[in-house]
Amino acid sequence: MSPALLAGLALGAAMLLVRSPRPSLRPPYDPPGYGAGAQAAGRAAGGRSPVRRAVVAALAGAGAWLFVGGPLGLPSAVLVAVVCWRLLGRSEPPAVRRARVQATRELPHLVGLMAAGLRAGAPPSAALAGACAALPGAAAEAFAGARARLALGMDPATVWDELAEEPGIAVLGRALARAHQTGAPVSDTVEALAVQLAQEGRAAAEDRARGVGVWAALPLGLCLLPGFLLLGVVPVVAGLAAQLGAR
Known part of the structure; x- marks a missing residue:
C-alpha cells in the first residue's frame, strides 16, 4: 500500500x-446558566x-x-x-454551538412573552420565569441560572449584568441592565427588544431562504457546466484549430 x-x-x-x-x-x-452545562455537554458529545x-x-x-x-x-x-x-x-464544541444557535432563534418569542407579562404588571423576575415556563427549550434553559439567582434574592442589577455576558442571550441582559441603570420603563425596553429581535429573525430567515435557492442551483450548475464545455466549447475550439491547421 x-x-x-x-x-x-x-x-x-x-x-x-x-x-x-x-x-x-x-x-x-x-444551574449556573448557559455556559458551563452546555460546554460539559459539548465535551461529552462533541469529541473535544x-x-x-x-x-x-x-x-x-x-x-x-x-x-x-x-x-x-x-x-x-x-x-x-x-x-x-x-x-x-x-474550537467551539458542536453541542455548544447548536445550543447557542437554538437559543438565539427562540429568544425573540421568549422576549415577546416576557414583554406580555410586564405589560400585565408582573415584575421582571416573575415575567422572565413565566415566559420560560410557557416556552421551554434552549433559550429557557439558558436563563435557568438567572432565574435561580433571582429566586434566592440576589440583586437584579447584578443578575442582569451577569446575564449580559452569556452567549446567545446577552442582548436581553444588556437591555434589562440598561433599563435598570437609567430608570427607563422595563416593559417598554423589553417590548422594543422583542420587536427588534422579531425583525432580525425574519431577516435572517429570508436570508437563509435565499441561500437555499443558491445552494439548490449549485449541483445543477456543476452538472451542466462540463456538458456545456464538452458539447459547446470544445467542438468550436477543435473546429477552429483544424481550420488553422489546414491553412
Missing part, C-alpha cells in the same frame, strides 16, 4: 473522529475530550509523516499534530 494512500486513510480517520454524533434536542445545562483530541492529533501527524516522508517526515508530523491539538482545543 502506497504511503499516499496510507496518509489519506489516516487523515480520513482523523476527520471521522472530529465529526461528532448529534446530541439530543435538549442538551443538559447546569483529551483522549479523542490526542487520537485525532496522532492520526493527523501520522498522515503528515506518511505523506511527506524522508527527513522532513517526523518534523512535519510533530508540527501537524501540535497544530491539530491546539485547534481542536480552541
